[in-house]
Amino acid sequence: MAVPDWISYVGLAGGIIGTATGCMAYWRTGQLKALDLRLELSRQDIEVRHLVLGLNDLLAQARRSREAVAAATGRVGSGWLQGWMTQLQADENEVFGLLGALPPENASYRTAPHSDLESALSARHATRVKADSLRNKYVASLAEDDRLRSEIRAAHVPPDNR
Template sequence: MAIPDWVSYVSLAGGIVGTISGCLAYRRTGQLKALDLRLELRKVDSELRNFFSPLSAKLDYAKRSRERIAAVTGGVQSGPMQKWLAEYNEDLSNFHRMEASLPTPSESYRSDAAATLESKLVMRHNLMIDAKALLAKYEASVVRDDKERESLRDALQNLREPR
């Protein structure tokens, strides 16, 4: 039994339509992926800006806390205090460098390719990790200072109590 000529033409047309729709779907998937990456990047940027805004004040508070403890214990000019201040100044300059690398809120990323967006997303993630480590370091410093304050208060209280 012979296949009618129209079947081959219909098959050819179906193949062409399938190829075109597959190409369009592939292109659309790439556009959706880029859109998802842009949205994720803008969310991460917003989180970073919100995280960085109070960080400077927290670092300053940690410095004042350490300086006050050093003043009470007589260690303002001591080697450990000078080392702590040098490390603080280095961390502060790193913080300012990180803060300067933050994108502006108006950044839209519309012209960036998916690979570029992915790279920027990873860079922002690493920036957040570094900023969180910096915050944790100085929060731990403040906790140590608070413990030192408490022990100094206890020692002062023991001196005041009559024997």
């Protein structure tokens, strides 16, 4: 039995439509992935900016706390405090560098290619890791100061109140 000529034309049309649909889906998927990267990068920018800007206050609070503990324990001019202050100064410089690495607050990634978005996300992650490390370090420092304060209070409670 012979196949009518129109069946081959239907097959050809179906193939062309399928190819066009596949190409459009591939293009649209690329657009959606770029949109996902832009949204993630914008979200990371906001979170990292908030974290880094909060470090200045945290380091200032840690400085005041450590100076108060040093005064209470009589270690104001000690090497213990001087070493800690030297490290604090280095960390303040690092925070200044992290602030300089942040993009402008209203940065737009609308026209950035995928490769730029990926590298910017990696850079933002590296900044976040450094900022988290500094934050954890000085939160631990404040906790240590609180523990030392508790020991000072316990040592100064009169014997009849213990």
